[in-house]
Amino acid sequence: MTAIHAPELVSRELLELTRSLGRPERDLVILAEGNTSELLDDGRVVVKASGSNMATATTQDFVTVDIEPFVDLLGRENSTQDELTAALDAGMVDGHRRRGSIEALVHIAVQAVSPVRFVGHTHPTAILGLMASVRAQEAYDYWVYSDEAVVIGRPLYVPYASPGVGLGRVFHRSLLGYVDRYGQLPQLVLLGNHGIVALSPSAAGVDGISAMAVKGAQVRATAYAVGGVSPIPTESVSEFFAREDISERRGNLANGQY
Template identity: 60%
Template sequence: MSLTRALGEPARDLAILAEGNTSELLTDGRLAVKTSGSSMQNATAEDFVVVEIAPLLEMMLAPETTQADLSAVLDAGEHAGKRRRASIETLIHVAVQAISPIKFIGHSHPTDVVALMASIHAETAYDHAAYSDEAVVIGRPLYVPYAQPGIALGRVFYDILLKHAASGREFPSLITLGNHGIVALSETAGAVEGISAMAVKSARVRLGAYAAGGVQHVPDASVASFFAREDIVERRGNLAGRVD
């Protein structure tokens, strides 16, 4: 709940109104997900519902499943006079847990990142690091093209994440969504906050660089050798709160 409120702080410009959602993997293997239509800024325990991962994954992968079917399954009924339904983007969280389980996930719509993700540079924007601390904190982001939020996005997201995992590359701590926003992943809530904040700064750097004529990225070979340094491995853990 504290992570949700932190990501919803207005000054951070990560989400407004009922935008964004978070989840936490519980010790029993289920997932606590923010409810649809609730504000991250003012989230309480009542603004979360608990879902089973396997049945939702099975439903998502079944070609005959419709958005209406998904909405019905996400409906948690009425509580204290208010209808509760897990976020329409629950399948993003389910996809991550099905492929590479992780404790915390934060999905938000930062203005600067959405601007970048709505631009002609969206797909390639994060292909190369623009500055050192970006590489340290968010590593190598993964891009997912636009799909309508709900079952369509869940399927596209899952497919791309599955292919990325099969490639043997490091699992991403940041996933960018075309025309949409970001998904930050970590074993600690503090790291999700840090990754989200760095994603915003990285978007601002790129937007500024594009306005000045283009991004001159850090050489890939330099980033690779940078990651191999013992002091940088330690720094990555300290800055992003990773549990390796």
């Protein structure tokens, strides 16, 4: 079995992050949308179970999975959605089926490319509006204000693919291309017609990246509404990134030190 139900492996940080991202007033997810995960020291991943509500999640609402079987599934062109569903199944617990989220491959793909402790996937209305628009692919090509550049860095855009095996493969390939180009993982991934993925060594980092991404979407939507975006010049941001004080601040933010 590649998935088990082990509530004792769910950390306080993962549970608090999940509930924070699920708070209704933040408009990041509704109903059973969204998922979070944490990489354990032994290489396994704890990921939110399918059908559970983030805002009210408990330690019962997660499953723990081994990575290697899913990496193999990602690498095989003939792998199927049925295989993924079966691999994510942790069985019946107290009369309820416990199965890892259908988007678990997004979390596995991150760990397969370059391990990072926390991953959070949400569907913010403000960002989804942009990701469902004709400006989706270009919307985040440039930064619109300096703190956005500090907190989220260079986002990665991934075109729409059906959640499950299809999205997992496209997401994995896109991450590999980004790392090949920049030498590191993105902190924010934008999913066309879908939502966002935030990556950080800390739970607070995922929370902050998600919040800043929403603000960036709101700024863009306002700018488009009054004629268009006037971005920060790329060379200015490059100089900004090179500054020692900014590099230190970005490191602090990534570790949840605000």
